[in-house]
Amino acid sequence: MESPNKIREKLLTCFKNLDTVVAIEYQRMLGSKKLRLREVEGKVLGFNRQMLLAIKSIYPESYKLSRVNDQDDDIVIDNYDTSVDFLGKLSDRLKRFTVLLDLKLKGGAKEWIIEDLITYRLPAGKVRRPKASGGRIVKNDRSKFQFHERIEKKTPGSISLIQRIRAKEKNSDRLQKEIHKRKEMYIESKMRPIYDILYSESPKDGGTTSLTVSEMERLINDASPNPMAKEDIGTAVRKLDELIDGISLITVGTVNVIKVRKLDREADLEKITQS
Numbered sequence: 001m002e003s004p005n006k007i008r009e010k011l012l013t014c015f016k017n018l019d020t021v022v023a024i025e026y027q028r029m030l031g032s033k034k035l036r037l038r039e040v041e042g043k044v045l046g047f048n049r050q051m052l053l054a055i056k057s058i059y060p061e062s063y064k065l066s067r068v069n070d071q072d073d074d075i076v077i078d079n080y081d082t083s084v085d086f087l088g089k090l091s092d093r094l095k096r097f098t099v100l101l102d103l104k105l106k107g108g109a110k111e112w113i114i115e116d117l118i119t120y121r122l123p124a125g126k127v128r129r130p131k132a133s134g135g136r137i138v139k140n141d142r143s144k145f146q147f148h149e150r151i152e153k154k155t156p157g158s159i160s161l162i163q164r165i166r167a168k169e170k171n172s173d174r175l176q177k178e179i180h181k182r183k184e185m186y187i188e189s190k191m192r193p194i195y196d197i198l199y200s201e202s203p204k205d206g207g208t209t210s211l212t213v214s215e216m217e218r219l220i221n222d223a224s225p226n227p228m229a230k231e232d233i234g235t236a237v238r239k240l241d242e243l244i245d246g247i248s249l250i251t252v253g254t255v256n257v258i259k260v261r262k263l264d265r266e267a268d269l270e271k272i273t274q275s
Contacts, residue, residue: 001111008105010114011058014051015097017044019090020227022079037075049075050114057120058104059097067122075122090226187236190228191272194236197223198247199268202260213237213249213256243271 002010021043025035041047052075056065064078104117197219201209211219216237217230234249237258241249246261246268 001113003110004105004112007112007114007117008101010046011051011054011101011117012094012098014044014047015055015059015062016090016094016225018047018052018055018077019093022077023090024227024229034079035077037077040077050118052077053120053122054114054117055097057118058100060120062093062097065120065122094225187232187239188275190232190236191239191275192269193224194220194233195240195244195247195268195272198240198258198260199263199265202246202263204262206262209260211258211260213258216258239275240272243275244268 018040021040022035037049037052040052052063052065055062066076066078068074068076105112194216197216198211201211201219203209213230213234217228217233220233221227234256237247237249240247244263246263248259250257250259
């Protein structure tokens with residue numbers, strides 16, 4: 001049994017870390033939004049099946065859960081959101097979960113266990129069995145066995161295999177272009193916050209400040225609840241290098257170093273806005 005404050009702290013931490021892990025995997029896999037419970041348990045401290053079911057009970061729209069082959073410990077965690085910019089929604093999701101959690105705990109018992117918060121029940125998993133294709137049964141005169149002979153039918157609206165392949169490739173190209181476009185929009189949305197950090201680190205009376213991209217990654221992720229990949233930080237800094245005179249990205253050996261001189265904030269922000 002634990003106090004409401006302790007339960008609240010545990011659940012908020014687990015929800016925030018779960019969302020972060022899903023967001024990182026979502027970005028890394030370019031849109032894949034499904035994870036297994038076993039995968040997440042190894043990445044989120046204190047996270048388990050009970051925590052997941054409690055989160056789902058409190059915030060039903062957070063994740064879609066499904067059980068595989070009726071195994072309680074084999075759960076698929078599926079994010080409802082299909083937007084590539086899921087990273088930008090972590091803060092709003094955390095606020096929503098916090099409000100719902102506080103409503104749940106308000107006026108309740110003085111001591112709780114996680115199981116007290118679980119009202120959601122996993123649907124039963126389905127074991128899919130292959131269906132025999134339609135066809136006529138042909139006797140084999142030399143044996144007692146029978147087998148189904150598959151009958152291929154071409155309906156008037158069907159298309160050839162090569163046409164299906166070309167259509168699939170076309171859809172794949174369109175999807176890749178959309179993903180690339182959304183990725184560019186995401187990078188552009190992060191240029192202002194990255195500039196703000198560089199401005200805070202810049203010398204105010206001349207000289208030059210140097211930061212590695214790894215150090216920049218730590219500063220960004222310490223200042224924001226939404227983690228940003230090192231590769232994306234490098235891309236955003238390169239764009240700032242092209243726009244802002246006082247910012248340059250150079251490579252020293254195998255290390256990318258950001259050089260920052262005295263910055264004109266008002267003029268720089270205007271350039272970023274117009275880019």
